[in-house]
Amino acid sequence: MYVAVKGGERAIDNAHSWLAEERRGDPAVPELSVAQIREQLALAINRVMAEGSLYDPDLAALAIKQARGDLIEAIFLIRAYRTTLPRLAAANPVDTGAMAVDRRVSATFKDLPGGQVLGPTFDYTHRLLDFALMAEGAAPVAATAPADGAPVPRVTGFLNRDGLIEPALPDDTPPPDLTREPLELPAGRPLRLQAITRGDEGFILSLAYSTQRGYGRTHAFVGELRIGAVAVECEIPELGFAVEIGEITVTECETVNQFKGSKTEPPQFTRGYGLVFGQTERKAIAMALVDRALRWQELGEDYVGAPAQDEEFVLSHCDNIQATGFLEHIKLPHYVDFQAELELVRKLRREAQTLQEAAE
Amino acid sequence: MTDQAYNFAYLDEQTKRMIRRALLKALAVPGYQVPFASREMPMPYGWGTGGVQVTAACLTPEDVLKVIDQGADDTTNAVSIRKFFQRTAGVAVTEATGEATIIQTRHRIPEQPLKAGQILVYQVPIPEPLRFLEPRETETRKMHELEEYGLMHVKLYEDIARHGQIATSYAYPVKVEGRYVMDPSPIPKFDNPKLSVNPAIQLFGAGREQRIYALPPFCNVVSLDFDDHPFRATKAAHDCDLCGAKDSYLDEVITDDAGGRMYVCSDTDFCAGRQAAGHAGRLAAGGKA
Numbered sequence: 001m002y003v004a005v006k007g008g009e010r011a012i013d014n015a016h017s018w019l020a021e022e023r024r025g026d027p028a029v030p031e032l033s034v035a036q037i038r039e040q041l042a043l044a045i046n047r048v049m050a051e052g053s054l055y056d057p058d059l060a061a062l063a064i065k066q067a068r069g070d071l072i073e074a075i076f077l078i079r080a081y082r083t084t085l086p087r088l089a090a091a092n093p094v095d096t097g098a099m100a101v102d103r104r105v106s107a108t109f110k111d112l113p114g115g116q117v118l119g120p121t122f123d124y125t126h127r128l129l130d131f132a133l134m135a136e137g138a139a140p141v142a143a144t145a146p147a148d149g150a151p152v153p154r155v156t157g158f159l160n161r162d163g164l165i166e167p168a169l170p171d172d173t174p175p176p177d178l179t180r181e182p183l184e185l186p187a188g189r190p191l192r193l194q195a196i197t198r199g200d201e202g203f204i205l206s207l208a209y210s211t212q213r214g215y216g217r218t219h220a221f222v223g224e225l226r227i228g229a230v231a232v233e234c235e236i237p238e239l240g241f242a243v244e245i246g247e248i249t250v251t252e253c254e255t256v257n258q259f260k261g262s263k264t265e266p267p268q269f270t271r272g273y274g275l276v277f278g279q280t281e282r283k284a285i286a287m288a289l290v291d292r293a294l295r296w297q298e299l300g301e302d303y304v305g306a307p308a309q310d311e312e313f314v315l316s317h318c319d320n321i322q323a324t325g326f327l328e329h330i331k332l333p334h335y336v337d338f339q340a341e342l343e344l345v346r347k348l349r350r351e352a353q354t355l356q357e358a359a360e
Numbered sequence: 361m362t363d364q365a366y367n368f369a370y371l372d373e374q375t376k377r378m379i380r381r382a383l384l385k386a387l388a389v390p391g392y393q394v395p396f397a398s399r400e401m402p403m404p405y406g407w408g409t410g411g412v413q414v415t416a417a418c419l420t421p422e423d424v425l426k427v428i429d430q431g432a433d434d435t436t437n438a439v440s441i442r443k444f445f446q447r448t449a450g451v452a453v454t455e456a457t458g459e460a461t462i463i464q465t466r467h468r469i470p471e472q473p474l475k476a477g478q479i480l481v482y483q484v485p486i487p488e489p490l491r492f493l494e495p496r497e498t499e500t501r502k503m504h505e506l507e508e509y510g511l512m513h514v515k516l517y518e519d520i521a522r523h524g525q526i527a528t529s530y531a532y533p534v535k536v537e538g539r540y541v542m543d544p545s546p547i548p549k550f551d552n553p554k555l556s557v558n559p560a561i562q563l564f565g566a567g568r569e570q571r572i573y574a575l576p577p578f579c580n581v582v583s584l585d586f587d588d589h590p591f592r593a594t595k596a597a598h599d600c601d602l603c604g605a606k607d608s609y610l611d612e613v614i615t616d617d618a619g620g621r622m623y624v625c626s627d628t629d630f631c632a633g634r635q636a637a638g639h640a641g642r643l644a645a646g647g648k649a
C-alpha cells in the first residue's frame with residue numbers, strides 16, 4: 001500500500017539540526033572562535049569579502065564558520081545579508097595612489113621610486129609542509145622598520161609621461177550599479193569590472209590563464225601589483241567636504257600589455273586593471289588580464305572568438321552564487337517534467353518499433 | 361509569528377516597488393520579458409528566488425498563500441518557501457487551491473480551475489524560450505523585437521521530420537496574444553491549455569536571469585504547432601490509483617523492484633479532495649485492491 005510522502009517539514013528540521021551538529025564537529029575539540037577565523041584564515045576572509053561584495057571581516061568570519069569552510073556558501077550568506085542593507089551614501093573613489101603599501105612589486109622595472117616591497121607573500125616560500133605548525137608554539141615575530149611615508153607613484157604614470165601607454169582619462173559619469181539594476185548587454189567597462197571583481201576566483205583565474213595560453217592573448221606584464229590600506233572617504237552634504245569614514249585593504253593590479261596598434265589605435269602599451277577587496281593577489285592579476293581581453297573592441301583588435309573576449313559569456317557565467325544555485329537546483333524534485341519525458345520517450349520508442357516491424 | 365528583524369515579506373519597500381513596476385509593465389505587454397533588478401534571496405538561485413520575489417511583492421497581510429512544487433504542497437521546497445513567508449509575512453496559508461489568493465508554483469498549474477482574483481506565481485529557471493536555439497541574450501532580445509520566430513518553427517518542424525512529432529514534453533513554447541513567444545516555465549504540456557483565457561493573473565519570475573513576465577486574466581495563449589500536427593496535451597494513459605481521476609496529471613511511483621508501478625495525481629490537494637468526496641482508485645485504502 002502506497003502512502004504519499006509526507007512530513008517534509010520534520011525532515012527539513014531534522015536535517016538542519018544534524019547539519020548544526022556536523023558543523024561543530026567533535027565537541028571534545030575546542031570550538032573555533034570567529035576572531036580566530038578572522039585572524040588566522042585571513043585569505044579566506046578576503047575571498048569571501050571580495051566575492052560577497054561586503055567589506056566586513058567579522059561577518060565574513062562568521063559566514064565561514066557557519067558554512068563549515070565552504071567558501072561559496074559563505075559568500076552566499078554574505079550576499080544575502082548585504083542585499084538587505086540600506087544604502088546610506090556612496091563613497092568617493094578610493095585613491096590607490098595614496099595607498100599605505102604592505103606589498104608593491106613591479107615586473108617591468110628593476111627599481112623605481114617607492115621601491116620593490118615584497119611584503120607578506122608566499123612567492124618565495126618553499127612549499128614544504130611545516131609540521132611545526134601542528135604543534136602550537138609561540139607567535140612568530142617579523143622584523144620591522146619604521147615606515148618612510150614616501151609616496152609610491154604608479155608605474156603606469158612613468159610610462160604615461162612618455163606617451164608610451166594609452167592614457168587613462170578621468171571620467172565623472174556615475175557608474176551603473178550591478179546590484180541595483182538588471183545586467184543589460186553590452187555592458188561596458190565599469191559594469192564589467194564590477195562583475196569581475198565579485199566574480200568567482202576560479203572562473204576568472206581560468207579565463208585569464210586561457211588568454212595566456214593563446215585564447216585571446218594579451219601579452220600582459222604586471223606593471224604593478226600593490227596591496228595595502230586605503231582611506232574611504234564620504235562627501236557629507238551638510239559639511240561640504242569629504243570625511244574619512246574608515247580604511248580598507250585592497251589589492252590593485254595594473255598590467256601593461258604589449259600592443260602593436262590597430263586600424264584605430266597607434267602602437268603603444270595598453271592597460272588591464274584589477275582591483276579587489278583584501279589581499280587577493282591571484283584574483284587581482286586574473287581580473288586585469290580578463291579586463292584587458294574584454295577591451296578588444298575599444299582598441300580596434302580582432303575578435304578571435306576566445307571565451308575571455310566574449311563579454312556576454314564572461315558576465316553571464318562569472319558569478320558563483322548564480323552558477324552554484326542553478327547547477328545544484330537540478331537535485332530538487334523534477335518528477336513532473338521527468339514524467340512528461342518518460343511518456344514522450346516511451347511513445348517515440350513504440351513508434352520506432354512499429355516502423356521497424358512494418359519494414360521487416 | 362513574523363520575524364521582526366525584516367520588513368513584511370522580507371523585501372524592503374523600495375525593492376517591492378521596483379518589482380511591482382516590472383509586474384505592471386509585464387501585465388501591460390503580455391509575454392514580454394521585463395528585466396528587473398533581482399536581489400540575492402536567502403535561498404539559492406534555482407530554488408525559486410524569482411517566484412519568491414514576485415510573491416513577496418504581491419503579498420498583503422490579508423492574503424492566503426498556497427505553495428506547491430510538482431503539484432504537491434508537501435514537497436520539501438514547497439514546505440520551505442511556505443515556511444519562509446509564514447515567518448517573514450505571517451500570512452495565512454492553505455493547501456486548498458480554491459481558498460488561496462496567491463499560489464506560488466513550480467512545474468504545475470493546479471487541476472482545479474482558478475478564478476478571478478487569484479494570482480498564480482510561477483518559478484522560472486530559463487525565461488527565454490529561444491535560449492537553447494540561440495544562447496546569446498543580445499540575439500534573442502533582437503529576435504523578439506523583430507518577431508523573428510522562424511528558428512523556433514524550424515526546430516519544431518525538425519522534430520516532426522525526425523520523430524514524427526514535436527519532441528517537447530514540458531516547457532512547451534506558447535505564443536501570447538499573437539505576439540510574443542513565451543516559455544511557460546517547465547510545466548508539462550498537459551498544463552498548457554490552462555494558460556489561456558484563465559480568469560486568474562499569472563505572473564512569472566526568473567530570479568537568476570532577472571526577468572519577469574506575465575499573462576493578464578483572459579489573455580489568449582496558443583501552444584505552437586502546425587495545422588497537420590496540432591498540439592496535444594498528453595499525460596500517462598492511466599487513472600489515478602488513489603482517487604480514480606481520469607483527467608489529472610499523474611506521477612509515476614515505483615512500488616517494488618519487479619517493475620511494479622502506480623500512478624497518482626501530482627496535484628495533492630486535488631487528489632485528497634476527491635478521496636474525501638468518496639472517489640476511490642485501484643489502490644485506494646479500503647478500496648478494491
